[in-house]
Amino acid sequence: MGERIATRDAYGNALLKLAEINPNVVVLDADLSKSTKTTAFSKKYPERFFQMGIAEADMMATAGGLATAGKIPFASTFAIFATGRAYDQVRNTIGYSALNVKIAATHAGITVGDDGGSHQSIEDIALMRVIPGMTILNPADAAETEKLVLAAAEHEGPVYIRLGREPMPVVFGEDYKPEIGKAVRLREGNGATIIATGIMVERALIAADILNQKGITVRVVNVHTIKPLDAAEVIKAAWDTGAIVTAEEHSIIGGLGSAVAEVVVQNRPVPMEFIGIKDRFGQSGKPSELLTEYGMDPEHIVAAVEKVIGRKNS
């Protein structure tokens, strides 16, 4: 740990690797290439980079057209525009036709910070989850991002990749090998399970350490693939630990928490608590200030675990 890298930077690096491996990979951007980190790719492979201007709807459908001709387009913009502005294009052109388009959405969540609520995507996972056949990846750190971006290119069909703006701690080492659709157990414990995604994974690990000091052991599961969800791992958590806390940098409506709850109630109902944004818009501020304001610090996770264990035992 110690090193901090933004997942969007890891995305930019992964594209350079991908370009070498797979000649069909092309990249599109909507006038945000400096922010989405596609600039290096555009300079090295100008003929495989399509600047689409400030026209996200056009970009998504163009990516669809490229995919029908055998290309593997990575369409890059901020999460708020990728899923909101271009929803119908993602739904009807890409999703409905099951086209092999990769949507790389950076600046997801409230850690966008200063730009404020208009730019803080708190609903993108929910919007993508309801599209049949859409795979949703939400990497926890730079190492996981790079590997999942490479895996997304190999995966046939539409993939939504959720990336962040802020430099975040690196959790995983070089030998870590995430697999699409497979949750990763990071800690073992029996009091409860924290199921986390994205930047909340590192926070869940900190929470687990704090709980450990209080004599409570928890299992921590990293769900980098929100869809298809690793249901077996979720059901196992319910059986083994009897209580679940989900943690995501997203609205608790329709995101990871909802996905986990859908599996839990149908298979092994146990008490659950949800860490995430509780039906509010974001606002300007430093990422750290916002994470505290919206109840997403390790301390909040600790409190949620204690609460859910209380419910389990009542």
Place this chain on the structure above:
Amino acid sequence: MLNQEQLHELTERARQMRGHIIRMLTAAKSGHPGGSLSSVELLAYLYFHKMNIDPSNPKMPDRDRFVLSKGHAAPVLYAALAERGFFDKSLLGSLRKFKSIIQGHPDMKKTPGVDISSGSLGQGLSVGNGMALAAKLDKKNYRVYVLMGDGELEEGQVWEAAMTSVHYKLDNLTAFVDYNHLQIDGSIEEVKSLYDVPGRFRAFGWHVIEIDGHSFEALDKAVAEAEATKGRPTMVIMNTCKGKGCSFMENQAGWHGMAPKPEEAAAALKELGFDA
């Protein structure tokens, strides 16, 4: 130039396609006859004269592509594909029915020969641009044809896409507007005037050709001119008649999205020279 034999062949194919459209919509009891009938000549021309396609290999990598951006005109596309042999004509009777391979709007996953799913208006030109960009990148010489409705031009994305086609100099793409002047709620001029369709595209940098969209000679000439135009895309504004070939439907906005009743279908088929 089309010779007499080719003209005769295309005229007959168009007549057959109109018969298919009337029959399949009548059987389906819903769907969009007006804008299907107004674009019959274009599809007959593309599918029976122009496009490099192979019904036995619908996904042939180097084939020419057709994008029906005005997806509600699916019956004209199905009529062309069935007539061309992409699937059996007997399947046309299953239009809009449960488990049919021909859905209410084009679905590339279900229908052989459909190059892209469509239905939500305004997206096809962008998709066509993507196909044309891929052709350029791969140094392939297949061409991309996109058909849009005139009412569809009210969608903002059309104009985003129109900029993209010009910016990337997509001279391997030819787009068509089925300019029949009618949309669901009335005439284009009443609903939301497009003011000057050719002028708009010229201002965006397109090579623009205005033709009679029911004339095979005019279509042939326009497509040849588009192919000869280098460095920019061509927009063919086809002046057409909504409901063409079925006199009681012609120029009637009401026939945008209403299927004929059996007695109306019988009259239409008789007019087209079919026995029943």
